[in-house]
């Protein structure tokens with residue numbers, strides 16, 4: 063399965079340990095991620111869920127290349143990208159959690175969006191502009207926004223600018239770390255729609271970590287349940303959420319559908 | 332008799348471009364042992380309402396209110412110093428982002444001791460007794476236990492950076508209830524917490540409100556998570572409360588179009604039958620405070636807007652809800668998709 067041509071990302075035996083001095087390591091050798099193996103087909107999207115300190119953020123940062131795994135391999139289209147910075151930067155774009163600190167307040171939107179293009183491509187200025195306006199169109203923002211500063215925008219617009227920055231290099235994979243949970247339902251629905259559109263129209267794989275199972279259910283094909291750095295369940299989202307096999311997944315679901323939570327009741331007609 | 336009674340609270344902020352009205356004439360009442368949830372888009376002034384109740388901000392901010400009563404005391408008649416004292420004794424505030432609101436350079440122990448009520452200097456015997464019995468530590472441990480922390484020894488001796496988000500949140504709640512407040516204000520207490528932790532925090536708050544009859548005002552955008560937790564909901568849009576009422580009334584028959592759109596999104600998101608389908612969403616964006624529309628502030632995004640909406644609608648009171656709209660939605664409008 064790993065060597066099939068359609069596999070876009072495959073992670074095998076990934077381990078990660080906090081970089082620490084040899085002295086600390088002598089007493090504690092706790093791995094944050096242990097032996098993680100999974101693979102994603104082309105066009106599929108993944109949601110990572112798990113309890114606190116289960117290593118979700120570490121896993122997503124390892125896939126994005128922000129941290130170097132201690133052991134194991136991450137293959138993109140059958141090749142590693144650890145030393146291939148250009149490929150990694152073009153195909154794996156990350157969206158960060160805090161939309162306010164993610165954007166530089168001293169730069170105009172157009173400059174924020176230009177930086178990846180300046181670093182990774184050799185486009186002329188008009189080409190760059192064209193690409194920027196195309197991308198702004200894709201995330202439902204007017205072109206006039208390009209001249210403004212991040213602090214003049216609303217939260218939803220800032221988030222969309224983060225998306226635009228991630229999309230500007232036409233990546234194959236978008237990684238988002240806990241970036242939807244803090245919004246009101248309208249904005250959540252909007253961002254879910256945007257992710258779905260990217261998946262359907264551009265065949266971009268999205269990998270998200272979230273603590274909202276409803277969002278995972280809405281926008282992902284595959285679900286990965288982590289517990290203490292190990293994969294406890296991996297498979298089709300709907301199947302897992304409707305019929306969880308593992309005890310940990312069952313507990314997560316039970317905690318999620320707690321007594322305070324709104325339960326959807328279908329209309330009986 | 333309401334515990335907290337606020338009428339027409341207005342908050343203005345002085346900026347370089349003049350004075351901007353952010354919170355516009357909102358009224359809140361809450362009874363002991365009840366839970367009120369404030370929801371709405373980000374930037375609709377929810378946090379500012381809380382800060383106004385606590386009188387946290389001083390410079391650049393002007394507050395007005397027609398009535399501000401806390402437990403029969405009319406706070407508007409007092410001097411600002413006395414007012415702050417009464418508010419400080421009776422209310423507690425848990426701020427956004429627990430990790431950032433704790434002092435990073437002090438141990439949890441020291442921070443807990445700091446918030447405990449002080450014994451007056453002339454009560455020598457109590458002080459000596461407490462000193463011998465080490466009451467301070469016992470109280471702190473009891474507080475931590477009550478807020479659901481079992482491993483108190485480890486928590487007391489660690490710095491905030493060594494704790495997780497939930498633990499910090501629980502410590503914050505323990506610190507907030509140390510003075511046995513009558514009203515507890517929480518600003519986004521469950522955002523960015525993990526699944527099980529949210530449930531724990533909500534359960535803890537529920538326990539406080541049931542056992543101690545603490546009134547709780549909670550800000551949360553995640554209305555699905557607190558659906559069964561709050562007794563009353565108030566929805567804010569552009570600095571006004573557009574609709575307020577009991578949970579059953581609002582979620583069954585919302586009157587204001589904005590509330591209806593939020594509830595529709597919430598329902599569509601939690602519908603397990605519609606996977607990977609687009610969700611109908613509200614178009615447009617939240618108005619800017621510098622250029623507020625003249626009439627109804629929701630007008631630009633409203634589907635039902637007519638000419639009369641150029642005039643600001645008044646608050647209409649009905650049996651168990653109140654709303655600000657000229658054309659309230661009829662019963663059962665949620666399920667009809669037009």
Ligand code: SF4
Nearest residue numbers: 627630633640656657
């Ligand atoms: S007053 Fe008019 S514009 Fe405002 S919400 Fe009601 S129908 Fe819409």
